[in-house]
Amino acid sequence: MGLHLWRGERHVLNGLSLRLGAGEALQLLWPNGAGKTSLLRGVAGLLPIESGTVRWKGADTSTDYAAYCSDLAYLGHDLALKGDLTAAENLRYSVGLRRQIDAAAISGALQAVGLTAPHDELVRRLSAGQQRRVALARLALWDAQLWLLDEPAANLDAAGQAQVAEAIAAHLSRGGSALISTHQGLPLPAAFNRLSHSPQEFA
Amino acid sequence: MSWAWFHRFGSPPYFYRLATRWVPWLSWPAGVLIVGGLFGGLVIAPADYQQSDAYRILYVHAPTAWLSQMAYTLMAVAAAVGLVWRMKVASAVAAAAAPIGASFTAVSLVTGMLWGQPMWGTYWAWDPRLVFQLVLFFFFLGFIGLRSAIDDVSRADRAGAVLAIVGIVNVPIVHYSVTWWNSLHQAPSVLRAQGPSMPASMLVPLLMSFLGITLYFYAVLFYRTRAEILRRDRGAAWVRELLTGKGKTA
Amino acid sequence: MSRPASSLRAASLILQRDLTLAFRRPGEWLQPVAFFLIVTMLFPLALDPELSRLRALAPGALWVAALLSSVLALEFLFREDGRDGTLEQFALSGQSFAWLLLAKTASHWLLTGLPLAIAAPLAAVGLGAPASAIPGILVALLLGSVSLSLLGAIGAGLTLGIRRGGALLSLLVLPLAIPTLVFGARATAMAIQGEPAAAPLYLLAALTVFGITLAPLAAAAAVRISLE
The missing domain is CATH 1.10.238 (Recoverin; domain 1)
Structure with missing residues (x-):
């Protein structure tokens, strides 16, 4: 169902190719500066991709971007919450x-x-x-079916981190997918949890 | 019919080599024509019966004024091509054209003012064409200012392209509004280049000067675009080859 | 399964949200109109306070002050939403980004342009305009401030995320605002002199309609680039 192909992004990511299935989570434990955030933003369509395509349900996301967006939830560094x-x-x-x-x-x-x-x-x-x-x-x-989460557990204590993991697990069990950038790795159900330690794994 | 030529233009090494080959072919005729045109215009052509020798600044003023407007159009079209087709060479052309266009606009403004002093008795009159040139100058400055405020080259290219497109859409509106404004406030300006009634001894140098300064514009444009491409592609293999294994293209 | 929100609903939510936020923090939104009044007050002090002579200068003073104050107000248009990630979420909402930005521009106009248009007749009377000129001035400023907000949205989008982009913003927006200034000041002058000002007002209205159709598209492209 969820197929992602992704290739070549400026200096940060070169010739990357990865796919994510339904009910699957991919945790990016890459070192700082390896391009986790760029990858997430590129997949979300917030960063233009130099070459290559992002595919969702088999179709290029740029052809019907609005439809792709309604399947997509992005949580970035900035929480987009209004203090007032x-x-x-x-x-x-x-x-x-x-x-x-x-x-x-x-x-x-x-x-x-x-x-x-x-x-x-x-x-x-x-x-x-x-x-x-x-x-x-x-x-x-x-x-949304696809969650793109940039450091979702930052600023959270152990209980909070467990809660994030729980929310993601519930999302996966409903058949959703998640691409997560994280420092410490979240405890997710092992069956559908993939870990990546460096972008070279997808080159 | 294929689009191969278009894609070939889009390849930085190809364009670099093309520009390198063209710069001398543009510069030499430009030099000859400008010298000839200025000599013809400043020395040979007779003095105007109304304006005496003051009109001679026309030989510089008219070509730079025309080129400044052409430069803006060219810059906007190139930037738009760069934005829509993601053609980096086109964006480099737009980036290279902006300072040249701004300089030509400045020259046309200064020569216009120098011309205005003997004709109108003042350096600056609120003539619609002068005002329009001034606005054009600010459009160029805005483009240059925006580009230089953004560090990322590709972002600067695209933001500049949006601004240039907005600008070129607004140019006719600004032009209309300034003309409209002027028609309410003062009589149309005194000067008008007498097209057909101009004797050949005045016209030929003017045409030479037009052509020469246009060629000069393109020579500088190619030259600057070359530098722009090198700067952008400084990490690329072909640039390193060019620098180490030199001779092939130079 | 959830029902998607209509684009009208989305726009009205943005308006509600911006107005709620503005009422919780009113100081910010009062600054531009206060600035406008101060600048128009400076003209009589710097010039000759004789009303008949001020009257001739009133259209220019009003419109230059209006232009400067709306450029000043542009800083509030996208800055906060850009900084806290809200604009990113707008871009990913599945709604037309240009439409959402048009809604944002509309709420911005309600908070800055409308007060300006309402304050302008007051300032005009202070500059010697007769009471009969008030409707004309009001209409001119209403139309003009809409078109300034729309043009400004493009400039604010382009300079979003540029540190100390204020001077650059005015360099980008003010040349584009020249037609608005020309037609608006002319309409104001004609209203003050008691002539029918329909011609420049039509031109101003044409500019505004043109702006409503095209400016949001340019602003959306600009904001997307700035968000990268």
């Missing part, structure tokens, strides 16, 4: 761009990620870890 909005408002405005959503679904998602703060607290008053949880709730609500 509450957690619930943030989710309402950002998830609402993609699909229809009601208040009950939002508070359900916030509870599921273990946001302990009141949901009408402004996001800038939350700790970094709590903000990550809000972003995680948004990820779940997006309901």
